[in-house]
Amino acid sequence: MVKINGKNLDAAKKTVAEYLTDAGFDPLRVAVERNGEIVPRALYDKTRLCDGDVVEIVGFVGGG
Amino acid sequence: MIPTKEEMREALEKRQGKEIQEKFSRATVAVCGLGGLGSNIAFLLARAGVGRLILADFDRVEVSNLHRQQFKASQVGMYKTDALFENLREIAPYIALETRTVRVTEDNAATLFLGAQVVCEAFDVPESKAMLAETVLGSMPDTFLVAASGMAGLGSANGIRTRRISRRFYLCGDGVSEAAEACLVPSRVALCAAHQAHAVLRILAGEDCKDV
Structure with missing residues (x-):
């Protein structure tokens, strides 16, 4: 299981890009931290989630 | 006749305490985007006596900005950096103010904000917010990020909150209210700006580790 935004989800073996698409996130409007480290956008499709990973996905909406 | 540097320092120490004031006055904070969030954040940090502010925006003041941003009608057409510099000088004459009238990108951000303990993300466009994060x-x-997402509409003031995402990453806002889909009112935008400024001051004071 992978803990994503506080919830244990069956997302192991998915890439970050695959998970974002499945969960409905726009990859250009998020920041993703995996085990406390930022995942660069260029590596979303190469970074595979593993059992035990703790992931925070922050989605940004417009306005400021 | 404006107060002397010494008089202003004493007044701040009286309000905020000498120990905290010294931390604020030694600090450098960057504010990226000088709109409804950034201009209000910069005012609050300048008033709190943060020693050095780096102000970044490539845009000019427009009439439509005046309802929620810290600019004057006479400043329409000026670069926001220059206009805010003028306005901050009048309330905090002795702090260091540096302007960066450029578009912030992934290539120049680290250089533009060199020396900043905290970067405030106060952009408008979600892709820019994500890029800066x-x-x-x-x-x-070594730099903290205090970002914002979701401050549009007439939803409850209490919907705006501060979350600590990770050690160096704070996020303010309601997370969902998008400017493109709702009205923007000055009070709710300013609430979010105050959340961001307050998160910055807590980080500088070393209070951030205790609770959110």
């Missing part, structure tokens, strides 16, 4: 958290290992 990635850049600060990925390329500036």
Whole structure:
């Protein structure tokens, strides 16, 4: 299981890009931290989630 | 006749305490985007006596900005950096103010904000927000990020909150209210700006680790 935004989800073996698409996130409007480290956008499709990973996905909406 | 530097320092120490004031006055904070969030954040940090502010925006003041941004009608057409510099000088004459009238990118951010303990993300466009988050958290290992998402509409003031995402990453806002889909009112935008400024001051004071 992978803990994503506080919830244990069956997302192991998915890439970050695959998970974002499945969960409905726009990859250009998020920041993703995996085990406390930022995942660069260029590596979303190469970074595979593993059992035990703790992931925070922050989605940004417009306005400021 | 404006107060002397010494008089202003004493007044701040009286309000905020000498120990905290010294931390604020030694600090450098960057504010990226000088709109409804950034201009209000900069005012609050300048009033609190943060020693050095780096102000970044490439845009000019427009009439539509005046309802929620810290600019004057006479400043329409000026670069926001120059206009805010003028306005901050009048309330905090002795702090260091540096302007960066450029578009912030992943390539220039680390150089533009060199020396900043905290970067405030106060952009309008979500892709820019995401870019800055990635850049600060990925390329500036000693710098905190205080970002914002969701402050549009007439929803409850209590919907605006501060969350600590990770050690160096704070996020303010309601997370969902998008400017493109709702009205923007000055009070709710300012609430979010105050959340961001307050998160910055807590970080500078070393209070951030205790609770959110």
